[in-house]
Amino acid sequence: MATKLLRKVRAMTLYSRIAFLLLFTATTGAFVPHIVDSREPAEEIRVVAKNMTYYANGGGDANPAIQLTPGRLVRVTLRNEDRGMLHDFGIPAFGVGTGIIEYGKEASFTFRVPDRPAPASYTCTPHSAMMTGRILFTK
Numbered sequence: 318m319a320t321k322l323l324r325k326v327r328a329m330t331l332y333s334r335i336a337f338l339l340l341f342t343a344t345t346g347a348f349v350p351h352i353v354d355s356r357e358p359a360e361e362i363r364v365v366a367k368n369m370t371y372y373a374n375g376g377g378d379a380n381p382a383i384q385l386t387p388g389r390l391v392r393v394t395l396r397n398e399d400r401g402m403l404h405d406f407g408i409p410a411f412g413v414g415t416g417i418i419e420y421g422k423e424a425s426f427t428f429r430v431p432d433r434p435a436p437a438s439y440t441c442t443p444h445s446a447m448m449t450g451r452i453l454f455t456k
Contacts (some may be wrong), residue, residue, distance in 0.1 A: 334423040359392040359427055360385075365405040366397045369447050371439070383439065385430045387454055403443055408452060410437035417443070430454075433450040 340422045364374045370379045395406040407414025417425035434454050441448035
């Protein structure tokens with residue numbers, strides 16, 4: 318199929334090639350903004366693991382409650398600032414998490430909050446006794 322199209326384009330005059338190229342570009346370009354605009358922005362939550370504690374969105378509260386809105390797309394990014402420690406960030410009730418990361422690394426995951434969420438919490442798998450917090454849901 319591509320070979321046939323290439324042969325046809327080669328057989329065209331210079332003006333026909335230019336017209337074909339302009340038409341192809343205009344047709345293709347008409348769809349690109351629609352595709353880009355249709356992407357739903359995710360709510361960003363940045364979590365830092367430091368001193369065996371989680372801190373969220375630049376706040377100073379240890380292991381704060383994190384508020385989520387049912388049905389929203391959420392992206393969580395964890396940065397490990399605990400030298401010599403391995404951490405992860407997961408929400409077991411939703412089956413999502415970053416996986417274990419080393420000091421100085423970041424990991425992210427994106428998920429959609431269930432429309433009818435059950436009570437949930439977040440946790441660090443290796444340090445679940447200390448690094449855990451509640452997930453609250455807005456209406």
